[in-house]
Amino acid sequence: MVRCDDFYRKWQKAGNFCEKHPKTAERIDIFLNEIIVELETEIAKSEILSGDSRPIGPVLTEGASRPLIFEHDQNVRQKAYKQIVKAVEEKVIDCKRPQVTGREVESIIKEVKEKPSLRSQFNKTNDNIEWAPYSWNPVTGCKNDCPYCYARDIAARFMPSFEPTFHPERLTAPENTPLPVSAKPGANNVFVCSMADLFGDWVPEEWITAVLDQVEKHPEWNFLFLTKNPKRLPNYTWPKNAWIGATVDSQARVKATEEAFGRIDAPVRFVSCEPLLEPVIFDDLSFFDWMIIGGRSRNSRMPEFQPEWEWVESLVDQARKSGLSIYFKPNLTVRPREYPIS
Numbered sequence: 001m002v003r004c005d006d007f008y009r010k011w012q013k014a015g016n017f018c019e020k021h022p023k024t025a026e027r028i029d030i031f032l033n034e035i036i037v038e039l040e041t042e043i044a045k046s047e048i049l050s051g052d053s054r055p056i057g058p059v060l061t062e063g064a065s066r067p068l069i070f071e072h073d074q075n076v077r078q079k080a081y082k083q084i085v086k087a088v089e090e091k092v093i094d095c096k097r098p099q100v101t102g103r104e105v106e107s108i109i110k111e112v113k114e115k116p117s118l119r120s121q122f123n124k125t126n127d128n129i130e131w132a133p134y135s136w137n138p139v140t141g142c143k144n145d146c147p148y149c150y151a152r153d154i155a156a157r158f159m160p161s162f163e164p165t166f167h168p169e170r171l172t173a174p175e176n177t178p179l180p181v182s183a184k185p186g187a188n189n190v191f192v193c194s195m196a197d198l199f200g201d202w203v204p205e206e207w208i209t210a211v212l213d214q215v216e217k218h219p220e221w222n223f224l225f226l227t228k229n230p231k232r233l234p235n236y237t238w239p240k241n242a243w244i245g246a247t248v249d250s251q252a253r254v255k256a257t258e259e260a261f262g263r264i265d266a267p268v269r270f271v272s273c274e275p276l277l278e279p280v281i282f283d284d285l286s287f288f289d290w291m292i293i294g295g296r297s298r299n300s301r302m303p304e305f306q307p308e309w310e311w312v313e314s315l316v317d318q319a320r321k322s323g324l325s326i327y328f329k330p331n332l333t334v335r336p337r338e339y340p341i342s
């Protein structure tokens, strides 16, 4: 946890305490501590990988496996402290007006907390989730226990547990996040629940409905859902701004995925073959619009793994025959290495 000490010391050093009015310094000291306690509580409630987060390690998508390292806490807290100190300096610390009222400080806290940068927003992803520049985690935690899971590693670092948890305070992220200026395809794509499987059997209906309500209310964003439990997907009416996907990392997942997607009405239906763990043959890809193919990245349990080129080539061939668009993830580095027969 980042302490306020640095800011506080800097503030003291800068001579912001008035020697003529020691009482003022004392009061501000108390008020600042109160602000910090309150702010800590507020920030602890906000999204773990929140607004100003910036990845300093590799970022991967659902189904991939390398851990994410975020500077999130420091950035968000430091920003908040800076704003408070600045506001207190500007509005309260004034030698001509040494009496500081609790109400003034309260109004500063309120003002700072209401600034968009401290409200729950989408997280920015990096190149490893090229197809979605943002992620949104109103639900975190997962019981699928995939050995290559990257989300579990992140949770071990930043979250109290990886138990499925609903974060209702994050539901406002779609309205708090500024829209991108870019008009490139996919610029407003949001990967929903990169830290969970929203359609796991253990997820209560109310959590899913609450998320879908927000999706429907925010047509300015395009929301991408990805699950390993596709059988729940046909139970919902999908908004026009929802792309629905299922992970097919191995042959065993094909049947259930095809069965479910034949009964889904969504603007984009996709299959994510990431990490591709073995050759996969689909019976019927006509229900899909898009195929993502990726390798397996390293995580705390497993090393990196690249599929054979022939497995990838076969998928590309199947996808092309059914008219699907194809997306290679950056963690797919396998390539043909053939020689002519001489």
Ligand code: SF4
Pocket (backbone or CB within 6 Å): 062, 063, 064, 142, 143, 144, 145, 146, 148, 149, 150, 151, 152, 194, 195, 196, 197, 228
């Ligand atoms: S389905 Fe769950 S356990 Fe598997 S990779 Fe995704 S978050 Fe991790």
